[in-house]
Structure formats: C-alpha cells, structure tokens
Amino acid sequence: xxxxxxxxxxxxxxxxxxxxxxxxxxxxxxxxxxxxxxxxxxxxxxxxxxxxxxxxxxxxxxxxxxxxxxxxxxxxxxxxxxxxxxxxxxxxxxxxxxxxxxxxxxxxxxxxxxxxxxxxxxxxxxxxxxxxxxxxxxxxxxxxxxxxxxxxxxxxxxxxxxxxxxxxxxxxxxxxxxxxxxxxxxxxxxxxxxxxxxxxxxxxxxxxxxxxxxxxxxxxxxxxxxxxxx
Amino acid sequence: xxxxxxxxxxxxxxxxxxxxxxxxxxxxxxxxxxxxxxxxxxxxxxxxxxxxxxxxxxxxxxxxxxxxxxxxxxxxxxxxxxxxxxxxxxxxxxxxxxxxxxxxxxxxxxxxxxxxxxxxxxxxxxxxxxxxxxxxxxxxxxxxxxxxxxxxxxxxxxxxxxxxxxxxxxxxxxxxxxxxxxxxxxxxxxxxxxxxxxxxxxxxxxxxxxxxxxxxxxxxxxxxxxxxxxxxxxxxxxxxxxxxxxxxxxxxxxxxxxxxxxxxxxxxxxxxxxxxxxxxxxxxxxxxxxxxxxxxxxxxxxxxxxxxxxxxxxxxxxxxxxxxxxxxxxxxxxxxxxxxxxxxxxxxxxxxxxxxxxxxxxxxxxxxxxxxxxxxxxxxxxxxxxxxxxxxxxxxxxxxxxxxxxxxxxxxxxxxxxxxxxxxxxxxxxxxxxxxxxxxxxxxxxxxxxxxxxxxxxxxxxxxxxxxxxxxxxxxxxxxxxxxxxxxxxxx
Ligand code: HEM
Numbered sequence: 001x002x003x004x005x006x007x008x009x010x011x012x013x014x015x016x017x018x019x020x021x022x023x024x025x026x027x028x029x030x031x032x033x034x035x036x037x038x039x040x041x042x043x044x045x046x047x048x049x050x051x052x053x054x055x056x057x058x059x060x061x062x063x064x065x066x067x068x069x070x071x072x073x074x075x076x077x078x079x080x081x082x083x084x085x086x087x088x089x090x091x092x093x094x095x096x097x098x099x100x101x102x103x104x105x106x107x108x109x110x111x112x113x114x115x116x117x118x119x120x121x122x123x124x125x126x127x128x129x130x131x132x133x134x135x136x137x138x139x140x141x142x143x144x145x146x147x148x149x150x151x152x153x154x155x156x157x158x159x160x161x162x163x164x165x166x167x168x169x170x171x172x173x174x175x176x177x178x179x180x181x182x183x184x185x186x187x188x189x190x191x192x193x194x195x196x197x198x199x200x201x202x203x204x205x206x207x208x209x210x211x212x213x214x215x216x217x218x219x220x221x222x223x224x225x226x227x228x229x230x
Numbered sequence: 231x232x233x234x235x236x237x238x239x240x241x242x243x244x245x246x247x248x249x250x251x252x253x254x255x256x257x258x259x260x261x262x263x264x265x266x267x268x269x270x271x272x273x274x275x276x277x278x279x280x281x282x283x284x285x286x287x288x289x290x291x292x293x294x295x296x297x298x299x300x301x302x303x304x305x306x307x308x309x310x311x312x313x314x315x316x317x318x319x320x321x322x323x324x325x326x327x328x329x330x331x332x333x334x335x336x337x338x339x340x341x342x343x344x345x346x347x348x349x350x351x352x353x354x355x356x357x358x359x360x361x362x363x364x365x366x367x368x369x370x371x372x373x374x375x376x377x378x379x380x381x382x383x384x385x386x387x388x389x390x391x392x393x394x395x396x397x398x399x400x401x402x403x404x405x406x407x408x409x410x411x412x413x414x415x416x417x418x419x420x421x422x423x424x425x426x427x428x429x430x431x432x433x434x435x436x437x438x439x440x441x442x443x444x445x446x447x448x449x450x451x452x453x454x455x456x457x458x459x460x461x462x463x464x465x466x467x468x469x470x471x472x473x474x475x476x477x478x479x480x481x482x483x484x485x486x487x488x489x490x491x492x493x494x495x496x497x498x499x500x501x502x503x504x505x506x507x508x509x510x511x512x513x514x515x516x517x518x519x520x521x522x523x524x525x526x527x528x529x530x531x532x533x534x535x536x537x538x539x540x541x542x543x544x545x546x547x548x549x550x551x552x553x554x555x556x557x558x559x560x561x562x563x564x565x566x567x568x569x570x571x572x573x574x575x576x577x578x579x580x581x582x583x584x585x586x587x588x589x590x591x592x593x594x595x596x597x598x599x600x601x602x603x604x605x606x607x608x609x610x611x612x613x614x615x616x617x618x619x620x621x622x623x624x625x626x627x628x629x630x631x632x633x634x635x636x637x638x639x640x641x642x643x644x645x646x647x648x649x650x651x652x653x654x655x656x657x658x659x660x661x662x663x664x665x666x667x668x669x670x671x672x673x674x675x676x677x678x679x680x681x682x683x684x685x686x687x688x689x690x691x692x693x694x695x696x697x698x699x700x701x702x703x704x705x706x707x708x709x710x711x712x713x714x715x716x717x718x719x720x721x722x
Contacts, residue, residue, distance in 0.1 A: 002483055006392045009384045013400055016490055020405045023494030024412070024446055058351035060285035066580055070503040074652040077660055085505035088437025093355050096441055096504065100580035101269070103664045125272075130669040132268075134275035134283040151419035151426030159417055160436070184425055 039086030041171040044162045044178050045228065047187050048194040048216070051149035052225025055218045056095070059136060064101035067229070080107040090162060102133055109230040114201040117223045122204075136219075140207055144221040150187045153180050195220045198227075239313045240321040241611045243330035247306030248604055248611065250338060252693045254298025255600075257345075259689055261291040263682040270675035281349050289360045290348045295592065296358060296455055298341050303600035304402070304459040305337070305376065310607050311395055311466045312380070316387035326382045333375040340368040352429065356444050358451045359413050363431045366414045373410065377403055394482050398462030401490060405454040413447035438505050449497035456591060458489070460559075460599045461528050467603050468532055468552045472542055473714035477534035481527055488524030492517055499570035502579065511572070518570035525563035532556045546715055547622040551602035554630065558594025562587060577652075582671065583644025586637045593633045593685055601625075601692055608696050609717050614703030615710075616718035621695045629688035635681025643674035 005012045045053060056062070069075050071082040083106055088094055112120075116127070121139060124131040156162040157180060164180035181187030192211070198220050199211040207217050268274045268284045275283045309330060313319055320327050344361055347353070353360040361369065380403055384392070392400075416431035433440050469476055476482060498506070498514020533556055536542065542549045565587050569578045578584065609616055616622070650670065653661040703719070710717055 003391075006397075007390050009381065009392060009400070012392065012397070013381075013404060016397075016401050017404050017408070019487070019490045020401070020494050021408060022491075024408075057353060057355045059280075059283070060289060060351075060353065060355065062355055063285045063288040068504055070576070070579075072503075072576065072652070074654065074660060078651075078664070083505055085438045088441075088505070091437045092433040092435070092440065094437050094440040094444070095355060098357060098500070098580070099582075099584065101668075128665050130665050132272040132668055134268075134272065134285065136280075136283070138280040145427065148419065148426030148430050151423035151430065152432050154423035155417055155419040155432055158422060 037086055038089035039084050040169060042087050042089055043168050043176060044090045044156070044164060046178055046190070046194060046224070047146070047149050047153055047180070048144075048191040048198075048221050048224040049228045050152060050225075051144040051146055051191065051216070052218075052221035052223065053095075054149060054152075055139060055144060055222045056225060057093075059139070061105075062095050062097040064097075064099065064133065066097035066100050066104045067106040068096040069104055069106050075104070079104045080110055090156075092156065092160075105226070105229055107230055109227045112226070114198055114223050114227065115203065117226055118202050118204065118219070121219060121222070139218040139222060140204060142218050143210070144216045144218045146188055146191055146216060147184060149191075149221075150181075150184050153187070191216060194224060198223055237313075237317065237319050238321065239310075239319045240327065241310060242327070243320070243334055244306050244309035244607065245611050246331075246334045247302050247309060248607065248696075250302035250334075251299060251306050251600060251604060252696065254294060254302055254341065255689055256693060258291060258294025258299045259682075259686050261287055261294055263679065263686050265291055266675070266679035266682045270672060270679050280351075286349060286351060289353060289357075290345065292358060293344055293348060293360060296451070297344070300455055300592075300596055300600065301337075303463075303603065304455070305333070306607070307459075307463050307466070307603050308376070308380070308399055310611070311462070312383050312399070315389065315393040315395060315466065316383055317389040318383060318386050320383070323382065323386060326379060326386075329375055329378050329382065333372055333379060336368060336372040336375065340365060340372060343368070354414075354416070354431070354433070356413070356433075356440075357448050359410075359444070359447060362429045363414070363416055363418055364429050366410070366416075369410060373403070373407055377407070393466075394476065394486070395462040395466040397486055398458045398465070401486075402454045402458040402462070405450060405458070405494075409447045409450050409454070413443055441501060441504065442506055442510070445500035446494070446497040449500055450494060452591075453489075453493040456596050457493075457525075460596055461489075463599050463603050464528075464532050464552060464556065467599075467606050468535055468549075468556075471546070471548050471552070471602075471606055471714060471716060472536060472539055474535050474537075474539055477531050477537065481531045485524045485527030485531065488527065489521075492521050492524060496521055496570070499566075499575070502570070502572055502575040515570050515572055515575075518567045522563060522567050526560055529556045529560045529563070542715075547619060547626055547718075548602045548605055548716055550626050551598045551605075554626075555595050555598035555602065558590055558598065558633070562591035562595065565590060577648040578644060581644035581647045582640045582674070583648070586640025586644055589640070590633070590637050593629070593636065597629070597685070604692075604696065606716050608699055609703075609706060610711055612700050612703070613706045613708075613711060614699050615706055616716060617695050617698035617703050618722040619718045619720050620722060621691050622718070625688040625691040625695070628691070629685050632681040632684030632686075632688065635684065636678050639674040639677040639681065643671045643678075646670060646674075 005015060069079045069082045076082055120127045121136050123135050124133040157164050164178055167175040167177055169175050179190050181190055192214060195211050195216045199208050210217050211220060265284050265287050320330060343365055348360060352362055354362060380399060415434035418431045420426055420428040435443050495517035496514055498510045499518045502511045543553055568574055569587060647667050650662045650667040655661050706717055
C-alpha cells in the first residue's frame with residue numbers, strides 16, 4: 001500500500017492530511033463550549049482596562065510573565081488561588097505566557113497598588129534591587145490608543161455577545177455592570193472617569209496634567225489593567 | 231542515487247533563498263545573542279529606546295530564526311532537492327519558474343514587514359503567530375505559492391516514485407497550512423466598529439480555548455517547521471554527501487507515518503496543570519513519550535546510514551555537522567518527552583530549562599542541518615570549490631562548544647529556579663522571595679550569552695566561507711561537481 005501511495009502524490013497528500021488533522025478534531029472540538037463559560041464574578045474588561053491590556057501586549061510583558069497559577073501549594077502561597085478556566089472567558093487572546101522570568105501576574109491586583117506600579121514601571125531597579133525587568137518610561141509620555149480599545153469592545157459585544165451594559169452577578173450575590181458607551185465619545189468619557197481615579201493615586205505631574213487635559217497616557221491604562229487582575 | 235545529472239537544473243530561486251537564509255540567520259541570531267546578554271545585563275535594554283527592550287526583541291528573535299532563517303533554509307533546499315529527486319528542471323516550466331520567483335518576493339516582503347511591525351509592538355501576542363491579520367494573509371499567499379511549486383513540480387516529474395524527502399516536504403506544507411489557518415482565526419475590529427487601527431484584530435477563541443488552539447499550533451509549528459522539513463533535508467543531504475544508501479526503507483516508512491500520527495497529539499504537554507481538561511493533559515503527556523519512537527527512528531536510520539563509513543566523520547566536516555545534528559535531534563526528542571512527564575513538568579514548566587531544551591534542538595539540529603545543507607549546495611549552485619575546510623572545522627568546534635555552554639547553563643538555571651520556587655522552610659513557608667530566584671541566575675545567563683556568542687561567530691564564519699567561495703573559490707568542472715563529498719579546499 002505504501003509503495004502505491006508513493007507513486008500517487010494526490011492520495012499521498014490526502015493520507016497525510018487525514019492523519020494529521022485527526023488529532024486536532026478529537027482534542028479540540030469536544031470541549032469548546034464548556035471551556036468558554038465564565039465563572040461567577042468574572043467581568044469583561046472596561047474600556048480603560050482593555051486599552052491597558054493592549055499596552056501589555058504591545059510591550060510583550062507576556063515574554064517574561066505568566067498569568068496562570070498552577071494548583072500547587074507553593075504557587076497558591078506565592079500568587080493566590082489557582083486559576084479556573086472560566087476566569088479567562090473574556091481573554092482574547094489568552095495571556096498565559098510560557099516563561100516566568102518575572103513572577104506570575106494573574107492576581108497581581110490583590111497585592112500591588114497604583115503607586116507601587118508607577119514607581120516600578122518607571123524604574124524597577126529602584127523598587128526591587130536586582131531586578132532584570134526593563135523600565136518602561138515611554139509609557140509615561142505616549143498616549144493609549146482608546147479608539148482601538150473601543151473598537152474591540154464593540155466587536156466582542158456584537159460578534160461574541162460579551163455582556164457589556166448588562167448586570168453581572170458577583171460572588172457575593174450583588175450585581176455589577178460594565179459600561180460600553182454608545183459612541184466613541186461616550187465611551188471615552190467612561191475611560192477618562194476611570195483614568196482620573198488612577199491618576200489621583202499617582203505622583204508623576206506630567207501624567208496627572210495629561211489626564212486633567214483629557215488625555216490618557218499608556219501607563220494609566222496599563223495600571224488600570226494590572227489592578228483588574230484579581 | 232546516481233551521480234550523473236544529465237539535466238541542467240535551474241537554481242536561480244535556490245540561490246536567492248540561500249542568501250535569505252544567511253541574512254536572516256545573522257539577523258535573527260544577533261538579536262538572540264543580544265537578548266541573552268540583556269537577561270544577564272539589563273542595562274542593555276536602553277540602547278534603542280522603546281524598540282530595544284527585551285520584550286520587543288524576543289518575538290523578533292523567535293520569528294527571525296523560525297520564519298526567517300529556518301524557513302528560508304527549507305525553501306532553499308526545496309528549490310534544490312525538489313528538482314533533483316523528481317528529475318525535472320525548473321527551466322522546463324516558465325510557469326513554475328515565475329511561481330518560484332514570486333514566492334521568494336512575497337516571502338521576503340512579509341518577513342521585512344514582520345520585522346517592522348514586531349518592533350513597533352504590533353502583535354497578537356501568540357507565540358510564533360504574533361503577526362497581525364494583514365501579514366497572516368501574506369503568509370497564506372506565499373505558502374500557497376510554495377504549494378503550487380511543490381505540486382507543480384511533482385506534476386511534471388520524471389521519477390515516478392516520490393523520494394522520502396518529498397514526503398516530508400509535502401507533510402510540512404499541508405500541516406503548516408492547516409495550523410496557520412486555524413490558529414489565526416481573528417476578527418478585524420475596524421471592519422466591525424469602524425474606528426481604531428485597521429490592522430488590529432481580536433481572536434476568535436477566548437481564554438482556555440484560545441490556549442488550546444495556540445499550543446496545538448505552537449507545538450506543531452515545532453513539528454512541521456523545525457522537524458519535518460529538516461528530516462527532509464537530512465534524508466537527502468546525508469546519503470548524498472556520504473555516498474551511502476539510506477539504511478532502511480522500512481524504518482523510514484515507520485518513522486514517517488508514526489511521526490504524522492503522533493505529533494499532533496502532543497501539543498497538550500504545553501498545558502499541563504493548566505485549566506484545560508485533565509484528559510487532554512494526560513494525552514499530551516503520554517503521546518509525548520510515544521513520540522520518542524518515530525523521532526529516534528529517523529535519527530537512528532540516519533546514523534546507521536553511516537555504518538562502516540565512520541572514518542568520513544574525521545575527513546569531512548559536513549558529515550560532522552550532520553551526524554552531530556542527528557545526535558542533538560535524539561537528545562532533544564528524549565529531553566522533550568521527559569519534560570512532558572507530569573511531575574517533571576511541574577518543576578520544569580515556566581523555567582529556563584525550556585529554552586535550554588528548545589535550543590538543543592534549534593542550534594544543534596535545525597542550525598547544523600541548515601548549515602550543512604547550504605555548504606553542500608554552494609559548490610553545486612556556483613560551480614566553485616568551497617573556500618576553506620579549516621574554517622569549517624573551526625566553525626564546527628566553536629558552535630558545538632557554544633551549544634554545550636547554552637544547554638548546560640540552562641539546565642542548571644532551570645532546575646535551580648524550579649527548586650527555589652517550591653522550596654519551603656520547616657514551618658511550610660516559602661523560603662525565597664521571587665527576586666532571590668532571579669539574581670541567583672546571573673552567572674548562568676552570562677554563560678548562556680557567551681555560548682550563544684560562540685555560535686553566532688560560527689554563523690559569521692559560515693557566511694564568510696560561502697561568500698569567499700563565490701568570490702574566489704576555484705572554478706569546478708562538471709565532473710568535479712558530480713561527486714559525493716562536496717569539493718572543498720583541503721589545505722586552507
Ligand atoms: C545564536 C544563538 C541563539 C541565542 C543566543 C538565542 C537566545 C535566545 C533567548 C535568550 C531566548 C529567550 C529565552 C527566555 O525567554 O528565557 C530565546 C528563545 C527562543 N529561541 Fe533562541 N537563540 C539562539 C538561536 C536560536 C535559533 C537558531 C533558533 C531556531 C532555529 C531559536 C529559537 C528560539 C525559540 C523557538 C525561542 C522561544 C523559546 C520558548 O518560548 O521557550 N533560537 N533564544
């Protein structure tokens with residue numbers, strides 16, 4: 001049979017294709033619906049947080065940081081509760097990473113604060129002696145891309161049914177709503193309102209001035225995102 | 231395999247891709263060495279503003295070496311090996327010639343745009359699939375062109391039976407096509423919302439599903455870029471260079487179909503102890519162990535091809551590169567499955583042991599095979615004697631030393647890191663803060679960077695040797711080209 005195949009490229013190719021696609025079908029398809037259901041208390045990202053997530057991706061923080069806490073005592077001691085599938089329901093793309101040159105950040109919002117991040121992102125060495133993390137000073141002067149964040153919110157709402165503007169039940173039974181403005185201007189106002197709260201906890205005067213003038217530097221969005229990781 | 235080739239093969243496209251292989255090899259590995267030094271000396275992050283940070287450069291390295299260096303090498307060998315084993319010349323079909331040239335142009339354009347976009351931080355973040363959708367489309371285009379070339383050339387072949395190398399090229403083509411399409415399913419946000427960057431997109435899959443598809447892709451990108459086409463190369467170049475017949479046809483058959491069947495299942499080993507279902511993690515783990523069989527099958531088949539001819543290992547540096555390449559292939563296909571065992575993975579995952587493992591394979595196996603293949607092709611493409619055998623020997627030993635420094639330092643670093651993360655004191659509290667586990671690695675990061683620099687020096691020697699061959703190598707007669715051992719200047 002193999003000799004026969006080796007003289008018939010078409011059937012050979014079909015054979016190879018069937019053999020390689022088989023595993024994908026069996027492994028990936030059955031679980032798809034199940035894995036995408038959010039856990040109770042998991043909210044979609046707000047506009048500002050999403051803009052911050054884009055900064056995280058643009059500067060490839062995932063090259064050094066994971067966002068996946070494995071179910072071992074040493075990891076839960078260090079980083080908090082191990083990760084659950086549904087907690088990632090709104091993560092497009094997932095950001096688990098593959099290398100922990102720096103610590104896991106899945107729940108960094110529980111134990112680091114805005115002012116800590118501000119100092120650390122400006123100069124990691126001065127906060128944690130011996131750190132090999134780069135400083136990200138350009139994030140303090142460049143503005144976040146709010147339009148693209150808004151475009152992504154609209155897209156995930158209309159294509160994937162992400163529940164913006166709908167009540168979401170939290171763990172304690174209360175309910176919360178993540179807003180999405182009907183137009184970019186409206187959403188930008190939401191983002192600015194959130195940015196003001198963050199800027200209030202920061203000390204960099206240029207950043208504070210920018211936010212007061214209706215701009216949002218990347219660092220503010222990034223910190224909003226990091227604070228949301230819980 | 232006969233030594234006579236009455237046909238005049240047309241190597242235009244092969245030559246172009248040879249240049250690309252060398253150029254992207256130099257770029258990709260220079261960046262690799264640079265980021266390796268950054269991990270030891272973080273001040274190096276600030277030489278080029280935001281574009282020079284480790285995090286912008288790392289994807290540039292991985293894409294540069296995988297899709298620049300390795301893929302050019304694959305295409306260069308295809309446009310050489312394809313014609314020879316199918317016994318047709320590209321000159322016989324102006325259509326296939328045009329396709330080949332277009333393939334090269336679209337490919338190089340894509341890679342150059344990839345460099346620009348990755349440096350600017352335009353990325354999807356998914357490893358080895360960082361490129362945004364417009365570039366994904368360009369990848370699709372040059373991939374289709376490659377497919378047309380493969381099946382076109384097969385269509386007009388004179389040799390009816392497809393040689394083993396062709397099986398592997400076909401498999402690489404089909405599998406990567408499938409993986410690329412499914413992993414890059416994304417919705418461009420501009421077309422839905424009408425605002426924002428036009429090139430931005432959002433993944434079709436979320437969270438755990440996204441991870442599952444990504445590592446089904448990511449692992450098999452390794453399989454079908456770093457393994458399958460490289461096996462295609464060794465099945466052609468080792469028997470050619472040594473003048474020996476492939477040891478066993480049955481073994482090649484078994485290894486081929488075995489590899490095809492098993493590889494795709496093993497992606498789950500990237501997700502052990504993650505939130506994907508347990509049974510998939512277990513499958514990933516088990517099939518990774520099974521994967522040793524077809525992998526070692528090919529490697530052993532190659533080593534045994536040298537049976538009775540081991541003295542060539544002394545006299546011919548190209549045989550050295552290929553035999554050691556095969557050996558590194560065995561090392562990394564044993565090491566990978568060990569890392570896929572759940573309890574080992576608990577320690578190894580997220581540590582430096584993983585890049586250590588990756589580079590056994592990429593430096594030792596992929597790098598060495600491509601280096602040897604380009605050396606073998608050069609005298610045949612340019613009808614010139616290889617400029618210097620001594621330089622080849624020097625390159626071989628420098629690079630081998632570099633690889634040993636790389637993987638030994640990363641083994642120690644990875645295991646140290648993994649042990650320190652989990653260490654607890656007598657009261658059950660964590661013994662080390664995270665930063666302790668970073669600073670302790672400084673010496674190993676330094677050693678790795680030095681090892682990488684040695685390897686890179688070897689790459690420059692390789693480029694220089696090939697360049698000098700073309701410029702001032704001795705001209706060869708046809709009869710001198712059609713021999714097994716590549717003609718090389720023995721005393722220089
Ligand atoms: C010149 C020698 C090279 C050096 C010094 C080097 C260095 C590095 C460094 C420092 C990293 C990042 C590791 C980390 O994040 O901890 C890396 C990652 C990587 N390199 Fe290289 N590299 C070299 C050559 C190559 C070659 C030739 C290939 C492929 C053909 C390759 C493929 C990769 C891949 C796939 C990764 C990602 C590994 C992962 O995610 O675990 N490298 N390399």
